[in-house]
Amino acid sequence: MSEQIKKFMYINRRAPYGTIYAWESLEVVLIGAAFDQDVSLAFMDDGVFQLVKGQDTADVEMKNFSPTYKALGDYDVTKLYVEKESLEERGLTLEDLMPLTYEDEDDDWAEKDSIRLVSRAEMADIMDEQDVFFSF
């Protein structure tokens, strides 16, 4: 569809509910997956709450869109960088997040974790390698 491949990073800094940014960001990711770019997602600050497991929005009458993150692997969106310090600052650990996986076609379709825990310094290095940022 496109003549060149760029490194796209979607930066998620906000909680999943309260504002619509997280949900509409995910919509961009899903549409963007059709463009065959090199896609990464970054979760930092309150954005780490987007990946917390067991989300239940029934009482606030909002759509619980968290199951959509589990579909990202099928869209070849397989690099979800979660900032370690942001988790710790909020009393969260990796065990509090949804298990998100993808099947690696280069490794006999082995199931692998999409979530990659990185330090703030490592996140800075990863960002340094990107071409385009979508900031939400």
Added chain:
Amino acid sequence: MKFAIQVNEGPYQHQAADSAYQFTKAALEAGHEIMRIFFYHDGVNNGTNLTTPPQDDRNIVNRWSELGKQYDLDMVVCVAAAQRRGIVDEGEMQRNGKDAQNIADGFRISGLGQLIEAGIQSERLVVFGD
């Protein structure tokens, strides 16, 4: 430089709408290219012609329309975000059975693919938001 602009916030509520306009205008006056301006989230409200601000204030919507006309800008309102927030053109009016349309001059409604394409084709995507 070939720029693309993303506007994530609505007019008057947030200065991002003003900053995006001012950046776009300054870039054009400096001879740069703005290949597309994409309005997302509440940014779609930059494209409604029903806006009626007080006369002693800037008219953000008209300002976009005038700049768009002057430089033949591609000003795209995201369809999914627009449907949620009631920004409607002729096609959307008919498709969704509405009895009015309100898209401002120079704006068009299209899909998120236009944003991704802008990210690919521009040299810099500049995002204005909170």
